[in-house]
Amino acid sequence: MIKYYNINGVITPAEKAMMHVSDLSLHRGYGIFDYFLVRDNTPIFFDDYLDRFEASAAKMYLDIPISRQALKDRVYELIAANKISNFAIKLLLTGGYSSDGYTPEQPNLMILGYEPPVYPESLIESGFKLMTCEHVRQIADVKTINYVASLIVDRERRAAGATDVLYHKKGLVSESSRSNFFIVKQDNTIVTTDKDILFGVTRKHILALAKDHYKVEVRAVFLDEVFSAKEAFLTSSTKGTFGVTQIDDYKINDGKIGKVTLHLDDLFWGHVQQYISNYTVSN
Ligand SMILES: Cc1ncc(COP(=O)(O)O)c(C=O)c1O
16 A cells, blocks of 8 residues: 655655645646656666656746755655555646646645556456547647546547547547557568657657567558558556557457567566666666
């Protein structure tokens, strides 16, 4: 159980972690976050997530109130306080309390802990079914707190028996609600887009690993191509890679997770293990 959070610098029991109702995240959807796993007490790819968190904050004109080192120290302190070696951390930076409900003042910085999602074995084996959804995320390269586009189609998605959505616009595919999207062509070339996406940390590592084994193309991906792909998969911090076996009514690889996807997943978790072995807290 995650017992403690850090709210504006104060280690706080999770059940007492409160925010005032005047925060701009509530009223205007003004806020950013980031999310990463802690394994064996090690924040995985810590600097990558902090790079993205800082870049998101800068693009949204939200000032992180403390230095990177101080933020790292708060994370280490939270890991120690919770006495759990495997969990997930969310850094959340909101617009802050605003006296007129609109004007930004001092951002609130929260460090929250979660049990990472556990995916049912049946889903891991059968792979994800995605429902196409016409949308491009606003300020796509920033990890804002706005996930409304996928939430408003949540009932439709469930009715369709889909696990998640696949965003596309004007014939081009971007990403899923909380994951990046890749296809594997018939000749095993791995393709993913660099347009209208959040630049996932998992995506970055998968691309680097894939380059040693496969041809890789980072370019616009057409929706048509997806329907002739040999394999498709998602990447995210909680999933690593996750096979996609169906998009709308179209079955990919006869509804089975492909070999390249499984190979990349193995490479990825091996790489995570390597990261943990090499990690030192002074990093
Ligand atoms: C919109 C979106 N795209 C992609 C990702 C995957 O990013 P990462 O691999 O850093 O978890 C996420 C993660 O939550 C996301 O919210």
